[in-house]
Structure formats: structure tokens, C-alpha cells
Amino acid sequence: MDPVIIVGAGPVGLTLALALARQEVPCVVLDEGPGKDEQRLARTVVLREDTAALVERLTGLPLTDAGFRWAGWRSMRRKQVMREIDFAARASDTDSPYFEADAHGPGGATHGVMSGAQAFGGRTHGSGSGAQRFGGSTRDPKGSAQSPKSAGLGPTADAQDSEGADAPAPLHLAQHALTGALREAIVHERLIKVAVGSRLDSIEQEPSGVTAHTRGPNGTWWRGSYLVGCDGPRSTVRKLQDIRFPGRTAVERYAVAALRTELPWPGQALLHRMPPWRTSGPASGEVTARPLADDVWRLDWLLPPGKDLVTPDLLVARIRETLAGWNAGSTPPYELLDTGVHTVHHRLARRWRAGRVFLAGDAAHLLGALGTQGLDEGLRDADNLAWKLALAWHHGPHEALLDSYQAERRAVVAARLRAADQALPLLRGGGGLRSYVPGSARGHDALLTDGHLGRGPLGAPGAYADSPLAPAHTESETPVDTAPGAPVVDVRVTAEDGSFVQLRERLGRGVLLVVLIAPGTGVWARKHWVTAGIMPRLAAAVTALPHRAELLVAESYPGAAAHTVLLVRPDGHLVTALSGVRPADLYAAAETTLGGPATAEAEAETAASTT
Numbered sequence: 001m002d003p004v005i006i007v008g009a010g011p012v013g014l015t016l017a018l019a020l021a022r023q024e025v026p027c028v029v030l031d032e033g034p035g036k037d038e039q040r041l042a043r044t045v046v047l048r049e050d051t052a053a054l055v056e057r058l059t060g061l062p063l064t065d066a067g068f069r070w071a072g073w074r075s076m077r078r079k080q081v082m083r084e085i086d087f088a089a090r091a092s093d094t095d096s097p098y099f100e101a102d103a104h105g106p107g108g109a110t111h112g113v114m115s116g117a118q119a120f121g122g123r124t125h126g127s128g129s130g131a132q133r134f135g136g137s138t139r140d141p142k143g144s145a146q147s148p149k150s151a152g153l154g155p156t157a158d159a160q161d162s163e164g165a166d167a168p169a170p171l172h173l174a175q176h177a178l179t180g181a182l183r184e185a186i187v188h189e190r191l192i193k194v195a196v197g198s199r200l201d202s203i204e205q206e207p208s209g210v211t212a213h214t215r216g217p218n219g220t221w222w223r224g225s226y227l228v229g230c231d232g233p234r235s236t237v238r239k240l241q242d243i244r245f246p247g248r249t250a251v252e253r254y255a256v257a258a259l260r261t262e263l264p265w266p267g268q269a270l271l272h273r274m275p276p277w278r279t280s281g282p283a284s285g286e287v288t289a290r291p292l293a294d295d296v297w298r299l300d301w302l303l304p305p306g307k308d309l310v311t312p313d314l315l316v317a318r319i320r321e322t323l324a325g326w327n328a329g330s331t332p333p334y335e336l337l338d339t340g341v342h343t344v345h346h347r348l349a350r351r352w353r354a355g356r357v358f359l360a361g362d363a364a365h366l367l368g369a370l371g372t373q374g375l376d377e378g379l380r381d382a383d384n385l386a387w388k389l390a391l392a393w394h395h396g397p398h399e400a401l402l403d404s405y406q407a408e409r410r411a412v413v414a415a416r417l418r419a420a421d422q423a424l425p426l427l428r429g430g431g432g433l434r435s436y437v438p439g440s441a442r443g444h445d446a447l448l449t450d451g452h453l454g455r456g457p458l459g460a461p462g463a464y465a466d467s468p469l470a471p472a473h474t475e476s477e478t479p480v481d482t483a484p485g486a487p488v489v490d491v492r493v494t495a496e497d498g499s500f501v502q503l504r505e506r507l508g509r510g511v512l513l514v515v516l517i518a519p520g521t522g523v524w525a526r527k528h529w530v531t532a533g534i535m536p537r538l539a540a541a542v543t544a545l546p547h548r549a550e551l552l553v554a555e556s557y558p559g560a561a562a563h564t565v566l567l568v569r570p571d572g573h574l575v576t577a578l579s580g581v582r583p584a585d586l587y588a589a590a591e592t593t594l595g596g597p598a599t600a601e602a603e604a605e606t607a608a609s610t611t
Contacts, residue, residue: 002209003028003193004389005224007200007237009035011045011175012361012378013230014182018058019386021191023510025393028193028222030214032231035183035196037176041258042338044298045178046290047171048454050461050487050572051379053504055178059185066181067173068293071267073453075445078276082445085453087169170453172269172290172298175375195222200236203227203357210356226389228358230378233345235363241354247347247417251369251424253303254342255284255310257319260296261334264326267291271371271448277325280317282308287322288371288452296337303341310341344368346417352406360385365413369420370427371452372459377416380461381409383508387570390510391547391594401595404469412462419457423447461487464573471576471589478579480566481559488566488574493552494521503552504572512549512575512590513568514542517560521553534563534581541583545590546597569593 004020006013009031017027047055047063056063073085186192198214205211212222229237238245263270270289286302301318303310316336324331347366352359361378368374385405392398427444450456464470464485482488490504493515506513516538542551557566560577567575567589576589591597 001393002223002225003191004393005030005210005212005222005227007212007227007229008231008235008361008363009033009179009183009194009196010230010232010361011178011182011375012382013228014179014186015055015058015379016228016230016360016382016386017192018182018185018189019382019508020390020393021189022058022508023387023390023394024191025390026191026193028195028224029186030198030200030212030222031194031196032199032216033196035194037179039174039176040338040340041174041292041296042256042298042340043175044172044258044290044292045175045375046373046452046454047173047178047379048373048376048459048461049168051376052171053490054379054383054508055181057505057508059181061181061185063171063173063178063181066177067171068267068291069169069171070269070291071169072265073269073271073449074265075271075273075449076275077273077445082442083449085449170269172292174292200231200240203237203240205355205357225393226356226358228360228385228389229363230361230382232362233347233366235359237357238349238359238363241351241357243354243359244350245347246350247345247366248421249345250305250307250343251346251420252344252428253305254300254344255303255315255318256301256340256342257299257315257336258292258296258338259299259319259334259336260294261323261332262295263289263291263297263323263332269452271452272326273445273448275322275325277321279321281314284318300342312339315339346420348410348414348417352410353403358385358389358405364410365417367413367417367420369451370423370458371448372416372420373454376454376459377409377413380412383571384409386508387510394510398595400468404467404595408464408467408469411466412464415462416458420451423458463487469569469575469593469595471592474578474582474585474588476578476580476582476585478561478564478577479559480557480564480574480577482557482574482577484574484576486574487572488568489558491554491557493554495552496550503554503568506550506552507568507570507572510548510570512545512547512570512593513552513566514538514545514549514586515552515554515557515566515568517555517557517562517564517566518553519555519562521555537583538565538581541581541586544583545587547590547594549590567593 003026006017006027006029009029013029017029020027052063070087072087074081075083186194197216199216200212201215202213203210210224210227212224212227214220214222227237229235231237269291272287274285275287282304284301284303288300290298292298299322320331323334345366346369349359349364352364360381362374364381365377366374367377388401388405392402427447447458451458454460463483465483467485470485488503490502492500493503495501495506539551542549557564563580565578565581565586567586569575575593578585
């Protein structure tokens with residue numbers, strides 16, 4: 001059978017290619033560029049727990065080597081610390097929630113306006129470090145950071161907030177570092193071919209496949225089974241398929257600078273609203289500082305509506321004023337590394353599928369206001385689509401399964417865009433009576449924190465509760481803390497070979513996962529219980545499923561009683577939780593998850609492709 005054609009070699013396209021290759025599906029990646037990415041520290045991404053785990057699983061590389069996990073998060077309003085979260089506590093003990101306290105209980109296009117450090121000669125600016133740090137942590141003589149609480153600058157202890165206390169630290173890295181890790185993994189993958197200098201100019205579809213033509217040095221015709229457009233906001237694939245892309249332009253604009261310096265809160269990301277110092281040019285009501293490795297920081301200043309030009313002089317002045325404001329009036333030494341302007345658009349394609357052609361990532365949606373990350377959703381697109389394309393590639397097209405990609409992913413992204421559009425007037429409308437309502441500042445801070453940290457309606461991974469692949473309710477269903485359609489919790493499980501692994505490590509291989517909750521199994525070797533109790537009956541039920549499945553055993557799962565059986569999709573979303581071994585219900589749920597019984601047409605095409 002012909003390979004899957006992927007148009008675009010950004011993070012989403014490369015992730016999809018690797019995800020398909022892990023499921024034995026060959027791919028051709030049409031890369032319009034030269035095969036390498038410009039190194040821009042002003043273009044960074046923040047990955048949440050699920051998307052970071054996805055990339056690490058596909059590349060086999062720990063992304064912490066290429067990026068930086070935040071030690072904490074703090075938000076300020078004027079001179080007041082509104083909220084502080086300590087991720088370091090969780091990093092040192094995975095069973096301990098991070099501390100969060102309430103002080104009073106940027107997917108769009110990035111356009112560089114300057115070439116980075118070259119525009120300023122890569123010089124070091126400023127002097128003085130400021131003995132008294134504004135709103136931050138102080139340092140002892142050995143250079144270790146004291147907590148803001150011990151320095152008398154942090155939230156009060158009687159206003160602790162445990163919401164989201166089990167979430168890990170976001171991972172912040174330069175986009176070229178992420179793309180480089182994906183490209184490095186592809187080099188060693190025999191099923192992926194990358195065609196550089198290949199610019200798409202036409203697509204032709206037939207009942208049995210799709211043909212794409214590229215122009216350029218390697219201009220040629222490419223034959224594929226399916227084609228996925230991961231070619232960004234100005235997607236050629238989307239335009240060739242005549243798919244509308246409605247939405248809002250320039251929802252937010254940010255001036256961006258990447259610089260090396262020392263800030264008062266090492267390793268902590270900061271959101272500072274309404275900073276109290278005077279600024280040159282248009283006022284910036286919000287500035288964000290996100291740490292990278294090697295004392296590099298990305299700073300984003302929210303720009304007022306309009307198209308005012310961000311000049312080099314204005315940006316340098318803004319940098320010096322901001323650093324001085326955070327350091328008691330004294331600008332610390334800094335090295336400017338890169339600059340740019342980040343413009344956020346909100347758009348959503350009308351259709352994500354046209355026959356054998358699909359859209360993913362920025363080609364299908366643009367979002368990113370209020371600190372949310374459009375790339376997160378693009379990577380989730382790839383994860384969702386990969387196992388469905390792999391199943392269709394190996395076993396013949398199943399229309400209900402392929403249609404579910406648009407039904408699931410478009411609904412999640414649409415909900416995220418609606419949440420952002422509803423919050424924007426509150427957070428960016430300015431003034432009015434709302435600014436005098438008691439508690440409004442805390443509510444605004446909570447919304448922005450959710451967006452930046454990937455939680456709540458603005459940022460949490462979406463659930464596919466209303467998916468066409470969701471099975472009908474049965475009396476054998478039992479509640480667990482994970483709702484049907486939501487991502488499963490990454491618990492430790494015993495694999496079929498007796499090894500202990502994390503549940504996420506078994507994802508992305510195109511197989512269903514059946515997890516039995518059996519307390520005490522972690523104490524004894526697998527050989528002592530694999531043939532005892534309900535295990536033989538459950539193993540027989542798993543073997544009889546309509547698609548290949550792996551039986552795993554976990555000692556516990558949040559909210560699950562003993563002998564609960566979880567059915568998990570290849571992309572890690574919960575299908576159902578059953579009370580005990582129910583072979584008929586398990587089979588019916590698995591069949592629905594695969595889109596229903598295979599059609600005669602699909603079986604005939606599979607037979608034809610293997611002869």
C-alpha cells in the first residue's frame with residue numbers, strides 16, 4: 001500500500017510521521033525548506049505533561065536536555081504577589097503535590113522585526129544587580145534562592161490553593177530544539193522519507209489513493225494512500241481543498257525578547273500585570289518572563305491594539321525599564337540574543353477532512369491568546385490521527401473511524417477558542433465597572449494562570465466525551481476519577497513480560513490497552529498471579545477482542561475499586577471502566593472505539609492491497 005504523504009516538516013508534521021512509523025506505516029514528508037531550522041530563541045514552545053511525554057516517547061530523548069522545566073510560577077499585579085506555585089517540591093517527590101498559594105484567597109504567526117542579537121551587536125547592557133529584589137526571592141551569600149515567603153514577599157500561608165496540585169512543571173524549549181530532536185529521530189527511521197525543497201502545488205484524489213505534485217529542485221509526482229496537511233497557517237493543502245478558515249486576526253500582539261540575565265526568581269516563570277513603573281512608548285499592561293536553560297529568559301510584552309511599529313530603540317528601552325523595575329531600579333547586566341513580534345490569531349477550519357486529505361496543527365486551527373499554546377493542540381491532533389490512519393492503512397478504510405478525527409479534535413479546539421473568546425473581554429476590555437468588583441483581580445489572575453499552565457477550560461487537555469467512538473452506557477460501567485473520553489492517569493503497570501512500566505510508555509503502538517486494577521500484584525512476581533482468580537478469564541476476553549490489545553495490571557488507579565477493568569485507546573484516552581470481567585461489554589466497547597464493525601468494502605480493499 002502507498003505511504004501516507006505529510007505536507008510540512010514542522011513539529012506537528014514530524015511528530016505525525018514518527019507516530020505513524022511506530023505503527024509500521026511508511027510516510028513521505030514534503031519539506032518546503034532546506035531540511036534544517038533557523039535557530040531563534042525568541043520562538044519557543046511550552047509543552048504540557050501529555051505532549052512532552054508524547055514527543056519523548058517518539059524521539060527516545062529526554063526533552064529536559066533540550067529545554068527547561070520551570071521551578072515555579074508566580075503572578076503579580078502591580079507590586080503585589082497574587083499567586084505562587086512551587087513545582088520544585090513535586091519534582092523532588094512525585095507523590096507530593098506542588099505548593100500553590102493565593103496571596104488573597106502567546107498558535108499564531110511569529111514575525112521577526114529584527115534579526116536578533118545581530119541588530120544590537122550581541123552586546124551586554126546594563127550594570128548593577130540590585131541588592132533588594134522587587135517582588136522576588138532574595139539570595140544568601142552562596143547564591144541559593146530563598147523562598148518568597150521566607151523573604152516576606154510571598155503569599156500568606158492561610159490562603160493556600162490546592163487546585164491542580166498534581167500537575168508537573170511545564171517544559172519550555174526553543175522550537176528549533178524541538179524540531180531538531182524530531183529530525184534526529186527521523187534520521188534513524190527506515191519508514192520515513194523526507195523530501196526537502198518540495199513545494200506542493202496540486203492534489204488529485206481517487207477512490208484508492210491521492211496524488212500530490214511538488215515543484216522545485218525535487219519537483220515530482222508523489223503517490224500516497226492519504227495526505228495530511230501540516231503546512232501551517234497559510235496551508236496550501238487547505239487552499240487546494242477549498243476549505244474555509246474563518247476567525248479573528250491579531251487577537252493579541254506581543255513584543256518578544258530573548259536575553260541572558262539573572263532575575264530575582266531563578267527558574268520561575270512570571271506573569272506581571274499592570275507593572276508599576278513608567279514605560280517608554282505605549283503602556284504595556286502585562287509582561288511575561290519564561291525561563292530557558294543557561295540563564296536565558298523569554299520576555300513578552302503585551303502590546304496595545306493596533307499596528308504600531310516596534311522599533312529597536314523602543315524594545316531596548318522596554319527591556320531596561322522592565323529589568324530595572326524588577327531589581328529595585330537598577331538594571332542588571334544582560335545580553336540580548338533575539339527579538340521578534342508574536343501575533344496571535346484565532347481561526348478554525350470548517351472541515352478537517354476532505355476524502356483522503358486531512359488537516360492538522362496550524363493548518364486546521366490557530367489559537368494562543370492568554371498564554372495558551374497552539375502547538376500543544378497540534379501535537380494532540382497528530383496523536384489522535386496517527387492511530388486511526390494506521391488502522392485504516394493496515395486494515396482498510398473505516399469511514400466512521402476516520403471521520404471521528406474531525407469530530408473529536410475540532411470540538412476540543414472549538415471549545416478552547418470559545419473559552420478564550422469569552423475571557424478576552426474580561427481580561428483585555430480594560431476599565432469599566434468590572435475593575436471595581438471585589439475579587440475580579442483574583443478571578444482574572446486565575447484565568448491567566450490556567451492558560452499559561454495548561455489547565456482549566458483555557459488549557460487542560462480536552463476530553464472526547466461526545467465522541468462518535470464512545471460506547472453506549474451499560475450497567476457494568478463503574479465510575480473512576482477519569483471521565484470516559486479523558487486522558488488516563490500515568491500509573492505504574494505490570495506488562496505482559498512481567499516488567500514494571502508507566503502506562504504512557506505502552507501508548508502509541510496502535511493497540512488497545514486493557515488495564516486490570518488488582519491491589520497487591522506489585523508485591524508478587526507475575527508468575528504467581530497470572531493464572532489465578534479472574535486473570536485467565538480476562539486474558540481470554542482480551543484475546544477475543546476485534547483488534548490487537550495488551551493486558552496490563554495496575555495495583556491502583558485513582559477512584560477505581562479492586563477488579564475494575566479499564567479500556568484505553570492507543571492515544572491514551574479512557575474508553576470505559578467496567579466492574580469486573582465482562583467479556584461481552586468489553587468486546588462491544590472495543591468495537592465501538594474502532595468505529596464499529598468493519599465494512600465489506602474495507603475488507604475487500606485490505607485483501608486487494610495484500611495480494
